[in-house]
Amino acid sequence: MMVRKPAVAGYFYPKDPIRLLEMIQNIAPKFKGRPTNAIAVVSPHAGYMYSGYVAAEVYSRVIIPENIVILGPNHTGLGAPISVMNEGIWMMPLGEVSINEELANSILEKCSYAEADYTAHLGEHSIEVQIPLIQYFRRDIKIVPIVIGTRNFTACTELGIAIAESIKELGEKTLIVASTDFTHYEDHKTAAKKDELAVSAILKLNPAELYRVVHEYDITMCGVMPTVATLTAAIELGATEAELVKYMTSGDITGDYQQVVGYAGIIIK
Numbered sequence: 001m002m003v004r005k006p007a008v009a010g011y012f013y014p015k016d017p018i019r020l021l022e023m024i025q026n027i028a029p030k031f032k033g034r035p036t037n038a039i040a041v042v043s044p045h046a047g048y049m050y051s052g053y054v055a056a057e058v059y060s061r062v063i064i065p066e067n068i069v070i071l072g073p074n075h076t077g078l079g080a081p082i083s084v085m086n087e088g089i090w091m092m093p094l095g096e097v098s099i100n101e102e103l104a105n106s107i108l109e110k111c112s113y114a115e116a117d118y119t120a121h122l123g124e125h126s127i128e129v130q131i132p133l134i135q136y137f138r139r140d141i142k143i144v145p146i147v148i149g150t151r152n153f154t155a156c157t158e159l160g161i162a163i164a165e166s167i168k169e170l171g172e173k174t175l176i177v178a179s180t181d182f183t184h185y186e187d188h189k190t191a192a193k194k195d196e197l198a199v200s201a202i203l204k205l206n207p208a209e210l211y212r213v214v215h216e217y218d219i220t221m222c223g224v225m226p227t228v229a230t231l232t233a234a235i236e237l238g239a240t241e242a243e244l245v246k247y248m249t250s251g252d253i254t255g256d257y258q259q260v261v262g263y264a265g266i267i268i269k
Contacts, residue, residue: 013093038062040176040239040267042227042265044264054245055265062175069177070127078119082149084104085116097141107159117147130179178223194219195219197217205240
């Protein structure tokens with residue numbers, strides 16, 4: 001059995017479970033409304049001190065089901081262009097998380113571009129950092145981790161359709177997570193302006209427009225392709241609206257507004 005150990009515990013978030021829970025308690029909002037049934041969310045993946053406020057805001061507002069499909073970009077360059085980890089467990093500080101093998105294998109069968117692959121997940125942080133935040137709100141989860149290293153629009157829309165069809169066949173409530181940060185290392189004003197274009201396309205539930213504006217305006221959104229796949233899946237599953245929950249940049253934390261990274265939290269339902 002494949003066992004994936006934490007790659008960034010102690011760096012992006014605390015390794016010690018007690019300190020980790022304390023940190024999440026400090027950044028998680030005291031949301032007083034009723035959590036909503038969401039089809040998908042968009043959540044950032046930087047260190048918790050930077051983007052944790054946005055990610056925790058998102059997860060606090062949605063009902064967390066047992067099954068989670070998490071799509072993240074490939075920062076390491078390892079593995080297949082679309083890498084699905086379809087067996088094993090993830091060892092995490094808040095407890096181990098199993099792979100939903102049935103759902104993962106169904107996605108692999110339906111998407112000709114996807115491959116069963118473990119290596120792309122070994123050192124990749126974009127999926128890992130989502131898991132403790134999800135576990136804070138629900139521990140008994142199963143995941144399908146998908147790392148995307150291609151910019152092939154057709155491949156990612158086919159993946160999205162495969163995810164949607166597999167979720168329908170599974171017949172169980174499933175949340176899809178697109179893990180992405182937005183503009184990297186520009187000044188705050190420029191980043192916010194560029195990110196508004198990308199966020200607007202997501203709120204319109206328009207993956208083609210998102211792909212276009214990211215390339216046309218040189219928006220350094222690392223998870224654009226996971227978001228394209230997620231939007232495609234959400235539309236196939238009947239999504240009709242999206243809501244921007246929170247946007248901020250690293251400058252709002254550090255006070256350095258010259259070189260920032262943008263973070264947006266979005267709920268799709």
